[in-house]
Amino acid sequence: MGRTSDAKERLIQAAMALIHARSYADVGVQELCEHAGVKKGSFYHFFNTKQDLVLAALDQWWAFARERNWNDAFSPTRPPLERIERFFEINYEQNVAEFELAGQFSGCPFGNLSIEMCCQDDAIREKIHAIFDDVVGRLKQTLDDAVANKILAPMDTQETALALWAYCEGVLMLAKARQDLDLLRRLGKRAVRFLQGSGRKAA
């Protein structure tokens, strides 16, 4: 058993590894404790339930996404369409890195948990809702900047941001289904092209 002082962090890491590789329902508290090298009593010192642990894991994934992906991709120093290109590129690069570590392409932790849990667990659904709102808001701001700079035709930027995020999650799902990282790269590159048709003129 490892040190108690980092037991909480090791439990979160265990959830991020095992639940991401398989599913929420397939991984129990006992297995999480064994993987983390933590006694069951310690688990219940830090978390009331597996749900509590997964909410903490979602917070950690969200912080990671913000710090390692979104803050870089959506930096206002980039021209707007380059932000969207970079967002999809980083998404690809991170999945390649995770594949090299874990030996499988597990896809988006938010999308995976949303599909599995959003009809079964209000707290998990609300947390993922907030995460999705965060990224959709960044995409909307980017589209607003592109329209203001006449790079894109006027459009409903909120709806288009939702459509772009749906596309991103769908590409992750399809590429995961085929375990095909190159498909993730190729379809990610088409995102900006799709936008060319989103202006009012094409409505």
Added chain:
Amino acid sequence: MGRTSDAKERLIQAAMALIHARSYADVGVQELCEHAGVKKGSFYHFFNTKQDLVLAALDQWWAFARERNWNDAFSPTRPPLERIERFFEINYEQNVAEFELAGQFSGCPFGNLSIEMCCQDDAIREKIHAIFDDVVGRLKQTLDDAVANKILAPMDTQETALALWAYCEGVLMLAKARQDLDLLRRLGKRAVRFLQGSGRKAA
């Protein structure tokens, strides 16, 4: 307990109801038997494992999708872009009907099982792969027809069909995450608009 003669069909229906509403891992053989009103011995008369049952359920969903959605939407009597519009419309209509029956918006059975199982079960992954290839092939044929009729600019129709299917699955995921059927309707209507940017000229 119901009649043995339709026990197999009732087990498949139980899988389609319970696993679609929750997940593969969360629903066990015992619960499937209880829901179907079938003894456990009967289950093992028809299926070796829960995996076998789910493969049969996937075949039934696939047949339903072909007969109630794809054969109608992709009828060559429709102009090409109308086929794609109708494909997304039927997708919305069926999810509304399922919501009214089940009281929740469970999304796409193929996408849900793909996300949960494609890294854990080769047979389920291969089956979903074949289903995805079927629908992507129909989308590609539609795009080929649209390009041949100069309705869309020349494009890589295979890649664009993959992108359209990814978009469809992503829209289902996002709308399911929000339990928002109107979002499914609205984002589905944008699919054809996205295509306007997919031609070679915009590359």
